[in-house]
Amino acid sequence: MSTCAIALEAPEGPVILVVSGEVGQPNVGNEAHFDRAMLEALDKHETITHTPWYDGVVRFSGPLGRAILEAADAQGENMRVVALNDYAATIPISDxxxxxxxxxxxxxxxxLRVRDQGPLFVIYPFDQRPELLNEEILSRSVWQVKRIEINE
Known part of the structure; x- marks a missing residue:
């Protein structure tokens, strides 16, 4: 990831995502905390795709994963993405x-509310990249994300 030129501001609203570990732009202690407004201000993307969790095609929108990592100046090879129920998946940062x-x-x-797999749901571009629709990638599609732990 490239070094972030602007310091990451502290969240003003309820924190919905914490990025910890190898973070070069912390804003609370040694972690990067994000509220909804901060995430909405990042490079937004839309993915229109089928998933095993929804009927038909769904239009998902939210920040690109790389935009979150760039905002936190995350440095590492892998990340552990943790859900509200403590389910966790290791995802290569290269994804x-x-x-x-x-x-x-x-x-x-x-x-997305908690009952709808929210507030954050890792979505891969399955329809654009059909080879991603496999057990390994599906296990990385964590919903109800609360934390991303960056590992060297």
Whole structure:
């Protein structure tokens, strides 16, 4: 990741994502905390795709994973993405760098709530890259994301 030129501001609203570990732009202690407004201000992307969790095609939107890593100036090879229920998946940082993986905040224009796999859901571009529709990648599609731990 490139070094972030602007310091990451402290969140003003409720924190919905914490990025910890190898973080070059912390804003709370040695972690990068993000509220909804901070995530919405990042490079937004839309992915229109089928998934095993929804019927039909869904339009997901949210920040690109790489935009979150850049904002936190995350440095590492892998990250552990942790859900509210403590389910965790290890994802290579290269997935976020090389694929348009988003942390979806909306599905079909509606905010994702906890009951809808929200507030954040790791979404890969399955329809654009059908080879991603496999057990390994599906296990990385963490929903109800609360934390990303960056590892060297």
């Amino acid at each position: 976020f760098e090389n694929l348009d993986v988003i942390l979806a905040m909306q599905a079909d224009g509606r905010a």
